[in-house]
Amino acid sequence: MLADVLAACKDESPAWQDFAARAAFRAKRYAAVQERLIAPDGSFPAVGRSIAYRCGAFHLLAQAALRHALPDGISPAQVRGALTAVSRRSLEAPGTFDADGWLRIGFCGHQPGIGETYISTGSLYLCSVGLLPLGLPASDDFWSAPRSRGRRRRRGVERPSRSITRSDCRTTKTRSHEDNTKKNISSATLRSDPRTPQRHRGTEPQRKRSRVKAARSFASCSVRVFCVFFLLLRVFVSSWSPFFFEAAHGRNQLSLSVMAADGAFGSSTTL
Numbered sequence: 001m002l003a004d005v006l007a008a009c010k011d012e013s014p015a016w017q018d019f020a021a022r023a024a025f026r027a028k029r030y031a032a033v034q035e036r037l038i039a040p041d042g043s044f045p046a047v048g049r050s051i052a053y054r055c056g057a058f059h060l061l062a063q064a065a066l067r068h069a070l071p072d073g074i075s076p077a078q079v080r081g082a083l084t085a086v087s088r089r090s091l092e093a094p095g096t097f098d099a100d101g102w103l104r105i106g107f108c109g110h111q112p113g114i115g116e117t118y119i120s121t122g123s124l125y126l127c128s129v130g131l132l133p134l135g136l137p138a139s140d141d142f143w144s145a146p147r148s149r150g151r152r153r154r155r156g157v158e159r160p161s162r163s164i165t166r167s168d169c170r171t172t173k174t175r176s177h178e179d180n181t182k183k184n185i186s187s188a189t190l191r192s193d194p195r196t197p198q199r200h201r202g203t204e205p206q207r208k209r210s211r212v213k214a215a216r217s218f219a220s221c222s223v224r225v226f227c228v229f230f231l232l233l234r235v236f237v238s239s240w241s242p243f244f245f246e247a248a249h250g251r252n253q254l255s256l257s258v259m260a261a262d263g264a265f266g267s268s269t270t271l
Helices: 002-012 014-037 051-066 076-091 123-135 166-192 204-270
Strands: none
Touching (some): 002 014, 014 051, 051 076, 076 123
């Protein structure tokens, strides 16, 4: 949306032109990042707060395709395949729509727990911004170009032939535990073997110098701690001593008053 506003108003002032150029550069860079976030099966990392918008998270990538502003190295057909995979993965999941055909809160299906306080049924339809390339004509390269296998599949990262099951996880965990056990046994055997060279700990003078250095460091730290404690004690005494002196003086005055009152009472009784 910011790209549309700047495209319409950038000629109003030189400052807006400069800002529009920087915003266009950042938009192209982020469009490349978004294209790389999409896996061959249409899945993508759920980051941010409003993940209930589903495929609407790729608004910028769809708008870059609509405005013919894709970054270098990314073809329109490649973006078409990526957005199609994302839309199908997020909108064709079971539980996405209710019995009346309305979208339900969720990321891939119905997960009401991910909805923020400002999320409602109406806001879920921001997923439609991922369908902005529908505004392109049928003759555009976005629709007419042959299908592209995508960046990751060109690099050889294909979708697995079968899904990973729980038994595979248990087998992998067991194998990993066995490998770690073998490594621990082999390392213990090497340490116990007298033919295995032990770690070099230095000569006796070197160890003695290390101990002396450690003792000096400890003594220096102790002296610093004592100095800090002495300074804090001095500050405490200097700040609270007037209060104690005033309290003692007040107690002395009270004692003298009591004594004077007792003397006056005693003299009146004698009379």
